[in-house]
Amino acid sequence: MRAVAVNEFGGDPKVVDVAKPTPGRDELLVEVAAAAVNPFDWKVADGMLATSMEHTFPLVLGMDFAGTVVDRGADAAQFSVGDRVFGSVLRAPVGAVGAYAEFLTVPAAGLVASAAGLDPAQAAALPTxxxxxxxxxxxxxxxxxxxxxxxxxxxxxxxxxxxxxxxxxxxxxxxxxxxxxxxxxxxxxxxxxxxxxxxxxxxxxxxxxxxxxxxxxxxxxxxxxxxxxxxxxxxxxxxxxxxxxxxxxxxxxxxxxxxHNQRSTAELYDRLADELRAHRITVPIEARLPLTDAAGAIARSRLGGARGKTVILP
Ligand SMILES: NC(=O)c1ccc[n+]([C@@H]2O[C@H](COP(=O)([O-])OP(=O)(O)OC[C@H]3O[C@@H](n4cnc5c(N)ncnc54)[C@H](OP(=O)(O)O)[C@@H]3O)[C@@H](O)[C@H]2O)c1
Incomplete structure (x- = not known):
C-alpha cells in the first residue's frame, strides 16, 4: 500500500510502498479516508520521541485519521466491518503504522470512536x-x-x-x-x-x-x-x-x-463527534490534499501560517 514516510529522523517525507498492516487480535484494520496534519507529525519525524519510544523506519507519518473498518481481530468486538470510525494512532514501534497511509491498524479499545454521519475529513481533524x-x-x-x-x-x-x-x-x-x-x-x-x-x-x-x-x-x-x-x-x-x-x-x-500535555480518550472523541453532529462546532478546513502532497503539507506546517486544519485524502 502507499504511505508517506521518512527513512531517518529529519529525513524528507516521501510516498513509499509498505506492507499493508495485519490486525492483531484486539485491533481494527481501517481503510483511511482522511488524515489530519498536526505539528506533532513532523516533530515525531524529527525525533521528538526518540528517547522515550522505540521507532521503526520507514517511519509512516501521521496520527489522526478517519476511515472505514475493513477487518478486525477476534477480540476487537467494539466495532464491526463497515463501521465508519475516527481516532488517533501512536504506539511503539512508532512509524510501523501511521495515518498518512491507505490502511492502518489500531487497538479497538484505544483512541477510536464512531464517525457515523460525519464527513471523514472533518472527523479526522478532531482528535489532536x-x-x-x-x-x-x-x-x-x-x-x-x-x-x-x-x-x-x-x-x-x-x-x-x-x-x-x-x-x-x-x-x-x-x-x-x-x-x-x-x-x-x-x-x-x-x-x-x-x-x-x-x-x-x-x-x-x-x-x-x-x-x-x-x-x-x-x-x-x-x-x-x-x-x-x-x-x-x-x-x-x-x-x-x-x-x-x-x-x-x-x-x-x-x-x-x-x-498542558493532552491525554485523550475515546470518550472525549465521542463528545467531540457529538459537538460536530449537533453543529455546535465547525471544522475550519484550510486544505484537502492527496497523499502525494503530504510532504508539501508537512513543509508548510513547519513554516507556520496555519489557518484551521489541513487534511490528507489518501
Ligand atoms: N502539549 C500538547 O499536548 C499539545 C497538543 C496539541 C498541540 N500542541 C502544540 O501546540 C502548538 C499549536 O498547535 P496547532 O495544531 O494549533 O498548530 P498550527 O495549526 O500550526 O497553528 C498555530 C497557529 O499559531 C499562529 N501563531 C504562531 N505564532 C504566533 C504568535 N506569536 N502570535 C499569534 N499567533 C501565532 C500560527 O500562524 P502564523 O504562523 O501565521 O503566525 C497558526 O495560526 C504546536 O506547537 C503543537 O505541537 C501541543
Missing amino acids: AAGTALGLLEAGGIRADQTILLVGAAGGVGTFVTQLAAARDARVLAVTRGVGAAGMGALGAAKTYDATGGIVVDRVRSDYPDGVDALVDLVSDATDFAAYARLIRDGGVALSTQFVADPQELAGRGVEAIN
Whole structure:
C-alpha cells in the first residue's frame, strides 16, 4: 500500500510502498479516508520521541485519521466491518503504522470512536486539535463569563478553543498573526488582536485594565508567555502547550500555571463527534490534499501560517 514516510529522523517525507498492516487480535484494520496534519507529525519525524519510544523506519507519518473498518481481530468486538470510525494512532514501534497511509491498524479499545454521519475529513481533524482544545478548557476550569486570552488562535487547536470556549459563554480574546476580527469573530471570538508586529500586551491591557481570567497560549516561547501572563488577574490560570509556563513565577500572584500535555480518550472523541453532529462546532478546513502532497503539507506546517486544519485524502 502507499504511505508517506521518512527513512531517518529529519529525513524528507516521501510516498513509499509498505506492507499493508495485519490486525492483531484486539485491533481494527481501517481503510483511511482522511488524515489530519498536526505539528506533532513532523516533530515525531524529527525525533521528538526518540528517547522515550522505540521507532521503526520507514517511519509512516501521521496520527489522526478517519476511515472505514475493513477487518478486525477476534477480540476487537467494539466495532464491526463497515463501521465508519475516527481516532488517533501512536504506539511503539512508532512509524510501523501511521495515518498518512491507505490502511492502518489500531487497538479497538484505544483512541477510536464512531464517525457515523460525519464527513471523514472533518472527523479526522478532531482528535489532536479539538481534543487538545477541550482538554485545555477543562484543565483550566474555564467557565461562562470568564475572559480568555488565546494566543495562536487561528491554527488547528486555536480555532477549536475559540469555538468551544464561546459555546461555554466565555469571552475569547484571540491573538493571531494576520487573521482579522471577521475570521475569528465568525468562530465566536469577542475581540481579535493581530500580533504581526510583535506581542500585543499593551493593547490588551488598555482594553482590559482589570486583566483576563485565563491565558491559553499555544505558541509562545518562555519570554512572550511570561509577558502575556502578566495580563492575568490574581488567582487566574495560565496554560501553555509549549511547556514554558513557570509555576514558581506565577504562584506569587496566585496564578495557576499549567503545562498542558493532552491525554485523550475515546470518550472525549465521542463528545467531540457529538459537538460536530449537533453543529455546535465547525471544522475550519484550510486544505484537502492527496497523499502525494503530504510532504508539501508537512513543509508548510513547519513554516507556520496555519489557518484551521489541513487534511490528507489518501
Ligand atoms: N502539549 C500538547 O499536548 C499539545 C497538543 C496539541 C498541540 N500542541 C502544540 O501546540 C502548538 C499549536 O498547535 P496547532 O495544531 O494549533 O498548530 P498550527 O495549526 O500550526 O497553528 C498555530 C497557529 O499559531 C499562529 N501563531 C504562531 N505564532 C504566533 C504568535 N506569536 N502570535 C499569534 N499567533 C501565532 C500560527 O500562524 P502564523 O504562523 O501565521 O503566525 C497558526 O495560526 C504546536 O506547537 C503543537 O505541537 C501541543
